Amino acid sequence: MKSSESMASALSPELMNAARRCVELARKKGADEAEAYVENGRNLDVTAREGAVETVKQSESMGLGLRVFQGRKLGFGSTSDLRADRLEPFVERVLALAKVTAQDENNRLPAADDLRGGYATQDTFDPEVAKLPMDWFVARSIEVEKIAMAYDKRIKTMNSAGAGRYIASWGVVGSSGAEASAASTYVWIVASPYAEDENGAGQTGWAYDTRCHLGEMMSVDAIGREAGKRTVDMLGAQKIPSGNMPVVFHPEMTKGFMQGLIGALNGDLVFKKSSFLHDRLGQGIASPLVTIAEEPNRPRGTSSTPFDGEGVPTRNKTLVDKGTLTTFLYDTYTASKAGAKSTGNAARSYGSLPSIGTFNLRWTPGETKAADLFAGIERGLFVTRMMGRGVNVVTGDYSRGAQGFLIEKGAITTPVQEITVAAHMNDMMRAIDAVGDDLDTRGGTWAPSIRFGELTVSGK
Amino acid sequence: MNDPTEMDRRQFMATGAVVTAAAAMVPGVVAAQSLGGPGKPLLDEAVVKRVLEAAMSRGGDYADVFAQDSVSTSFSLEENKVRSAQVGYGAGVGVRVLVGQKIGYAFCEGFDEQRLIETAKAASYIADAKPGQIARIGAHDAVAEINRARVAPEDASAAARAELLLRGNEAAHGFDQRVAQVMGAYFDTESLITIANTDGVFATDRRLLHRLHFSVIAQGESDRRTGFYGGGGRNGFEFFEEFSPEDAAREAARQATAQLGAIDAPVGEQVVVLANGWSGILLHEAVGHGLEADFIRKGTSLYTGKVGQKVASDLCTVIDEGVIPGRRGSLAIDDEGIATQRKVLIENGILRGYMVDRQNARLMGLSSTGSGRRESFRHYVMPRMTNTYLAPGKDKPEDIISSVKSGFYAKNFGGGQVDISNGNFVFEVAEGYLIENGELTRPVKGATLIGVGPEVLRQVSMVGDDPKLDPGIGTCGKNGQSVPVGVGLPHVRIDKLTVGGASKPMAGMV
Numbered sequence: 001m002k003s004s005e006s007m008a009s010a011l012s013p014e015l016m017n018a019a020r021r022c023v024e025l026a027r028k029k030g031a032d033e034a035e036a037y038v039e040n041g042r043n044l045d046v047t048a049r050e051g052a053v054e055t056v057k058q059s060e061s062m063g064l065g066l067r068v069f070q071g072r073k074l075g076f077g078s079t080s081d082l083r084a085d086r087l088e089p090f091v092e093r094v095l096a097l098a099k100v101t102a103q104d105e106n107n108r109l110p111a112a113d114d115l116r117g118g119y120a121t122q123d124t125f126d127p128e129v130a131k132l133p134m135d136w137f138v139a140r141s142i143e144v145e146k147i148a149m150a151y152d153k154r155i156k157t158m159n160s161a162g163a164g165r166y167i168a169s170w171g172v173v174g175s176s177g178a179e180a181s182a183a184s185t186y187v188w189i190v191a192s193p194y195a196e197d198e199n200g201a202g203q204t205g206w207a208y209d210t211r212c213h214l215g216e217m218m219s220v221d222a223i224g225r226e227a228g229k230r231t232v233d234m235l236g237a238q239k240i241p242s243g244n245m246p247v248v249f250h251p252e253m254t255k256g257f258m259q260g261l262i263g264a265l266n267g268d269l270v271f272k273k274s275s276f277l278h279d280r281l282g283q284g285i286a287s288p289l290v291t292i293a294e295e296p297n298r299p300r301g302t303s304s305t306p307f308d309g310e311g312v313p314t315r316n317k318t319l320v321d322k323g324t325l326t327t328f329l330y331d332t333y334t335a336s337k338a339g340a341k342s343t344g345n346a347a348r349s350y351g352s353l354p355s356i357g358t359f360n361l362r363w364t365p366g367e368t369k370a371a372d373l374f375a376g377i378e379r380g381l382f383v384t385r386m387m388g389r390g391v392n393v394v395t396g397d398y399s400r401g402a403q404g405f406l407i408e409k410g411a412i413t414t415p416v417q418e419i420t421v422a423a424h425m426n427d428m429m430r431a432i433d434a435v436g437d438d439l440d441t442r443g444g445t446w447a448p449s450i451r452f453g454e455l456t457v458s459g460k
Numbered sequence: 461m462n463d464p465t466e467m468d469r470r471q472f473m474a475t476g477a478v479v480t481a482a483a484a485m486v487p488g489v490v491a492a493q494s495l496g497g498p499g500k501p502l503l504d505e506a507v508v509k510r511v512l513e514a515a516m517s518r519g520g521d522y523a524d525v526f527a528q529d530s531v532s533t534s535f536s537l538e539e540n541k542v543r544s545a546q547v548g549y550g551a552g553v554g555v556r557v558l559v560g561q562k563i564g565y566a567f568c569e570g571f572d573e574q575r576l577i578e579t580a581k582a583a584s585y586i587a588d589a590k591p592g593q594i595a596r597i598g599a600h601d602a603v604a605e606i607n608r609a610r611v612a613p614e615d616a617s618a619a620a621r622a623e624l625l626l627r628g629n630e631a632a633h634g635f636d637q638r639v640a641q642v643m644g645a646y647f648d649t650e651s652l653i654t655i656a657n658t659d660g661v662f663a664t665d666r667r668l669l670h671r672l673h674f675s676v677i678a679q680g681e682s683d684r685r686t687g688f689y690g691g692g693g694r695n696g697f698e699f700f701e702e703f704s705p706e707d708a709a710r711e712a713a714r715q716a717t718a719q720l721g722a723i724d725a726p727v728g729e730q731v732v733v734l735a736n737g738w739s740g741i742l743l744h745e746a747v748g749h750g751l752e753a754d755f756i757r758k759g760t761s762l763y764t765g766k767v768g769q770k771v772a773s774d775l776c777t778v779i780d781e782g783v784i785p786g787r788r789g790s791l792a793i794d795d796e797g798i799a800t801q802r803k804v805l806i807e808n809g810i811l812r813g814y815m816v817d818r819q820n821a822r823l824m825g826l827s828s829t830g831s832g833r834r835e836s837f838r839h840y841v842m843p844r845m846t847n848t849y850l851a852p853g854k855d856k857p858e859d860i861i862s863s864v865k866s867g868f869y870a871k872n873f874g875g876g877q878v879d880i881s882n883g884n885f886v887f888e889v890a891e892g893y894l895i896e897n898g899e900l901t902r903p904v905k906g907a908t909l910i911g912v913g914p915e916v917l918r919q920v921s922m923v924g925d926d927p928k929l930d931p932g933i934g935t936c937g938k939n940g941q942s943v944p945v946g947v948g949l950p951h952v953r954i955d956k957l958t959v960g961g962a963s964k965p966m967a968g969m970v
Contacts, residue, residue, distance in 0.1 A: 049561060050561075052562070053562055053586055054561060054562055054563065055562070055563040055564070055565065055586075055840070056563075056564050056565070056585050056586050057565045057566065057840065058565075058566045058582045058583075058585070059566055059567045059568070059838065060568065061552075061567075061569055061838065062569065063569075074543065074544050074545070075544075075545055075546075076544060076545070076546040076547075077546065077547040077548065077549075078546075078547075078548045078549070079548070079549045080549070080550065080551070080552070080569040080570070081549065081551065081569070081570060090549070093547055094547065096618070097533075097545040097546070097547055097618055098545060099618075100535070100542060100545050100618045100619050100622045101535075101541075101542045101543065101544055101545050101622070102541030102542050102543065104541070104543070134585070156759060157758055157759050157760060158758075159758070159760055159881075194758070194759070194760040194881055201762075201882065202760065202762055202881040202882055203881050203882055204760065204879065204880070204881035204882075234882075237882065239958070241728075242727045242728040272538075272539070272641055272677075273640070273679075274641055274677055274684075276684075351548055352546075353544060353546065387877040387878075387879065387884065387885075387886045387910075388875070388876070388877055388886040388887070388888055388908055389874060389875055389888060392686070392906070394677055394684055394685075394686050395683070395684055395685065395686065395905070395906070397905060397906035397962070398906075398962075399725075399888070399906045399907065399908040399960055399961065399962065400886070400908065400960075401877070401884065401885075401886030401908060401910045401960070403879075403884065417882060417884050418884050418910055418911065418912055418958060419910065419958070419960070420727075420886070420908045420910050420958065420960020420961075421960070422725070422727075422906060422908065422960050422961050422962040423962050424906075424962060456727060456961070456962050456963065457727075458727035458728055458910075458958055458959065458960035458961065459728070459958060460728065460729055460958070
């Protein structure tokens with residue numbers, strides 16, 4: 001059950017062997033079930049300052065996480081010391097720890113049935129990215145800094161300008177039959193300028209792109225110019241009076257909003273009635289303009305994975321369909337508690353137990369031209385940046401600091417800052433009255449601009 | 461604070477099964493039960509010398525080695541039982557080379573000398589000259605033990621640690637029948653670090669850290685509210701003889717039940733009173749980050765060039781102090797081997813100085829203030845806070861509250877964030893009340909406070925005589941690195957601060 005990526009690239013046989021060995025040892029020493037999750041990562045991160053290299057960071061790391069169930073009690077450990085003679089004491093320590101936890105019938109690995117169906121191919125490993133020399137990153141870092149600095153003379157310096165690469169491989173071995181591995185490459189370019197107006201008041205902004213495949217990257221020029229524009233456009237930002245008004249979210253704000261919303265679909269929170277959406281399955285939770293999908297099998301997606309953290313095959317699925325909530329998200333443990341099936345949403349790193357997460361979200365773009373979202377707004381707010389955590393998934397309260405622009409008579413006018421936007425998520429989801437056609441496909445989470453008919457803005 | 465560019469990049473790497481180099485947990489080498497005393501270095505002098513030579517093989521102004529061997533143990537509680545027990549081992553070495561404002565950095569797992577040499581050579585990439593000088597490696601320095609422990613957490617039994625959670629669980633459920641869910645987590649880590657550099661520092665420190673917290677969900681007739689409380693520090697397991705898990709869990713339950721029936725927060729600028737203790741997060745966000753030397757050197761902080769100038773009301777004296785015994789942000793030495801200090805950042809409203817690490821000290825012609833910190837050997841050093849607090853004033857807390865005719869009382873907080881460039885900061889109010897005619901009245905939900913750092917400090921008009929540090933739960937994120945910190949504040953009256961909430965603005969406010 002190997003995915004094709006693992007053939008093309010890079011998870012070392014030593015890591016998979018260590019995973020098999022730990023599972024075997026744990027079983028031999030009394031575990032009912034055992035599972036090992038392994039990762040390897042090679043990182044290169046370059047930044048430039050004033051036309052020269054500023055930082056070069058390089059590393060290779062690897063590690064193994066072992067989960068054991070002994071008498072239906074759960075123990076977990078992680079280590080990066082994979083020397084043969086160190087594995088046995090490590091396994092023993094994990095088994096000993098399991099003794100203090102409570103017995104729980106839901107402590108089990110995915111059953112053979114959950115593992116059926118095969119793993120999709122996602123083309124996330126680009127040999128071109130893996131081969132890029134150091135000079136490529138240095139040159140891009142220097143270039144993106146230069147372009148951003150040249151955008152406007154009010155840009156005084158850079159917070160950062162850089163480029164980097166990550167080569168990741170990961171795999172899972174479970175005593176119930178899971179065995180899989182996969183690999184991805186990532187390349188990124190980022191620029192964050194700092195600008196000052198004539199009074200010395202500062203602003204910062206940023207732009208980036210990140211992809212699995214080199215051929216899909218935005219040009220350095222486009223990234224540098226976008227970063228410059230987003231920074232100087234904020235100069236002169238003022239606080240505005242409080243009021244209720246139409247609010248438009250920039251695609252990056254839609255991404256954060258969507259992630260907060262989807263956090264409430266966590267099957268564990270739902271089971272404990274600790275999500276504000278726990279009793280809303282199959283019901284309308286949002287405006288009919290809202291359709292949200294999870295796409296773990298997206299070709300070349302930066303969060304694509306053929307299998308989840310327990311080896312369960314992942315599948316693309318709709319989470320919110322024209323405003324109706326269509327599914328909650330489960331891993332094996334929470335599915336067992338809720339009497340459901342795992343939806344392949346066990347997310348993890350080798351240092352942690354599986355927890356419920358998503359792989360590539362997508363807010364389906366709408367029909368409205370992005371520029372037309374402002375049309376007809378007498379006085380409103382265009383939000384381009386937010387601060388603070390956002391949604392409380394238990395209560396559904398949403399409250400964040402915001403920056404952006406005032407919309408007056410259908411057009412963007414002056415920049416604003418030091419304000420907050422707040423509402424209850426239920427009201428916000430229903431208040432969405434337009435969805436833009438400007439899908440932003442950077443990173444794993446894809447989203448367009450969206451418009452809310454009315455939200456509470458707090459300022460002066 | 462979070463650097464937005466860093467967040468963007470991390471968003472894709474931190475999602476799902478994708479491996480992230482900056483994972484929060486630090487796994488690694490299987491260590492013996494407990495690490496020894498602070499005496500013995502992780503790398504011997506000869507190895508350190510060869511690694512530093514490799515680091516300086518292409519030249520450089522400075523190089524250092526940071527070796528770490530740690531073990532972390534944690535337990536979680538949910539649905540009235542201990543759900544999980546976890547252990548994580550982490551061991552490895554980070555090597556850094558500085559040339560002017562260039563930084564070369566690399567790390568590897570484990571202590572194998574050949575890999576250390578390769579790592580050092582990778583770090584030397586940024587240099588391009590003749591081999592640099594290495595001062596003689598100094599004698600191995602003993603480090604002052606400001607954080608004393610009688611029983612290292614790692615030496616307490618697993619059962620004793622897990623028991624803390626069960627005790628708290630029972631107390632929270634016993635507090636009020638509207639308590640619907642209790643979750644808890646216990647975490648401890650023991651870490652041995654050895655730092656050596658080309659200036660002759662060669663030091664080893666043993667660091668302990670523990671934390672216990674509870675979160676509670678209360679179910680009312682028509683709403684659900686949450687509470688959170690916990691504590692910890694850098695001393696031994698005996699901390700939990702004083703710090704009662706029952707009291708901590710009951711405090712989380714009190715917050716959750718007290719918020720049932722809360723009304724939407726009033727919006728707009730108001731008089732705001734901050735409770736003492738954890739509210740110190742306001743200082744951390746509003747001024748602390750802006751006084752970190754990296755932002756100052758790059759000129760991206762609005763406090764750049766303002767030493768000697770008035771940046772706050774006369775009532776404000778802000779201190780960052782790394783030497784308070786046992787506190788979460790306390791360290792004998794920073795991660796560059798320099799003793800931590802008590803630094804007065806702002807004195808009676810006048811800016812006195814910044815928090816400085818070695819690299820920025822060199823580039824700015826300043827002295828390090830012992831502020832160089834890193835999350836682990838996998839991360840590079842940045843100037844960071846330790847325990848940041850506001851010195852007490854003369855006002856009685858009850859006088860501060862009774863001075864307010866109409867305003868907002870912020871008692872407990874969630875997280876906060878700041879934009880260094882324009883000083884905008886936010887923090888979430890986890891427990892807040894209306895103040896009406898000098899008295900706390902109704903609980904308020906979903907409030908966020910937003911302001912501009914220097915402006916809010918100018919609006920401070922009363923400072924309480926009741927200084928208090930937070931109970932030991934704070935973690936600060938910067939450029940993707942998390943480090944434990946402490947914060948503190950007496951009761952404070954702020955004459956004007958924007959409260960963000962979901963209630964309709966009152967007539968006349970628009």
